[in-house]
Amino acid sequence: MQVRDAMNKAVLIVGPTHTLRQVATQMTQRRVGSAVVLDPDGEGIGILTERDVLYAVGRGLDPDVERAESHLTWDVVYASPHWTLGEAAAAMVRGGFRHLVVLDDTEVLGVISVRDILRVWTHQGAPAPA
DSSP, X not given: OBHHHHSBOSOXXXXXXXXXXXXXXXXXXXXXXXXXXXXXXXXXXXXXXXXXXXXXXXXXXXXXXXXXXXXXXXXXXXXXXXXXXXXXXXXXXXXXXXEEEEEETTEEEEEEEHHHHHHHHHHHTSOOOO
């Protein structure tokens, strides 16, 4: 199975100046663990995860003041929609993260998470590839 078959196509996209609270509220409403941050005038595509928000709040930062751009990852590892789920899982393990932005050239197609991969592998009833 390929990444395009398991990814979440309903991507939450926010801007770099959204506050952490605004992003967290939208993530909660959509029941997703990450938001793609698009900055057409700057770095391009980044990702802000629930972990990024948690770390900021845990350091005592104000989520109503802190902006997404100060807490996201700009050097994102992107997945191809044609990767296998095993390739995506290996990239996550190597990078130590739980979400991959799925790109086709420069177009964001979706996000795939560890949970998406596990859901597919569990429903298939077969062991995950080594």
